[in-house]
Amino acid sequence: MKGPAIGHSRVVAAAFRAACESPLVTTHLNTLARLELAEPSEVARWQERRLRRFVNRWATTVPYYLEHPEYLRSTTETAAVLDKETVRRASAAFVNSRVPARHVTTGGTGGRPLSLRISYSSFFSEWAHIAYVWSRAGISLGDPKITFRGSSLGTGFDGRPMMYQRTYNHVAVSPFHLSDRTFTELLTKIRDLRPVAIWGYPSSITPFALWVARTGPHPELARLRAVLLASEAALGWQLSLFREVFGAPPIRWYGQSEKVVFGAECPRLPGHYHVTPTYGVAQVVNNRITGSGMTNTAMPLLRYDTEDGGVLKQPGPVGSRCACGSPFAVLHDVAGRWDQSLVYGIDDEPISSAALNFHDEAFARFDRFQFRQDRRGEVELRVSTVGRVPEAAELEKARSLLQHRVGDRLVISVAIANADELLSRRGKILMIDQRYRPDEATFSAMPTQPG
Ligand SMILES: [Zn+2]
Incomplete structure (x- = not known):
């Protein structure tokens, strides 16, 4: 589960300008506006025709499909599912x-890159x-x-805390300068911009x-x-915080670098994503979101298993629509299975980062936080606060709340970190800094082959 694949920043800026x-x-x-007025059954028929045309023209x-023509058949006629590992091993064949x-590289299964x-x-x-x-x-x-x-949207900040970029009509704030002083300056800077x-x-x-x-x-x-x-899972308390202090709804979208399914969050039902019929056909097979993309003609992926979990709700018969009025199908309980979203318990069992989700305001006292795993069954919560050192009692409270939540599968510790240490290369914080790989550990624990 990812945002749009960000390629070279200049290409991104050019595409944005062209799009505007x-x-x-x-x-x-x-x-999309026309399809929103149609009945669900009409939307489904429109999509079938669109997919058929896309397949005939591009796939x-x-x-790969010349050798495996079953993928070219209608989804009702074939049960074939394309897995990520097949595409990773034979990407040129697709x-x-x-x-x-353009060529982009993204995370494949087990952290191996997918081309x-x-x-x-x-x-x-x-x-x-x-x-x-x-x-x-x-x-x-x-x-x-x-x-x-x-810095993925254009030229770097060159040490400046913020800059106006005309292409995007925004003031971009450097994630390395998130301080009270920057925020005060930001308010002055946006007085004429009048951001919405x-x-x-x-x-x-x-x-x-x-x-x-x-x-x-x-x-x-x-x-x-x-x-x-964009691009990163948000925790429940963060969504509430944004809604409350900005007086505006948080809006998310769902997509993958492989570009097979796109979902637009329902403005009425948070966590529900309307599948946009112009982008790809979504199915859920074995509880996993599987899609046939219709936008990437350079590498058509049909019935592709995204490895994201989810539940698909097809709209009912004539007249049944979502509370927001949309006739489009809905994906909910979407759960990314990308590596950093997993931690590993005392028996190497994968545990979704959703288990570490917390709503208690004890955590809202920290400005930045990140989980880090170096060893089996142990996770460290690393936190930082701007302009003050967190008190020992705050740390202990956070630790005991989390420990209580995860039970005996993980041992939780809490540590103070420098805010800069919590930034990934592009300046966004990884929720989970996963440095432990169970398969490697299992491998190294095995006796070495003689000779
Ligand atoms: Zn809706």
């Missing part, structure tokens, strides 16, 4: 070589679908924003939200209509 100005985004939005000459594309070809137009349609999510929250791509996103949205990683928005809770309300933030959350 191009009638093709309007076309996508118009198609039939792809080497390429439609006639389509100009993908993404068509140029697919980067573009990604923005069109993000524009759709934002538009449901009343935000358009070019609206003024405050952004907390690291905050966009970024939950972990980077959190220190700002805590500061606003302490010092606000601020009239400069009165126009906010949405908090647009």
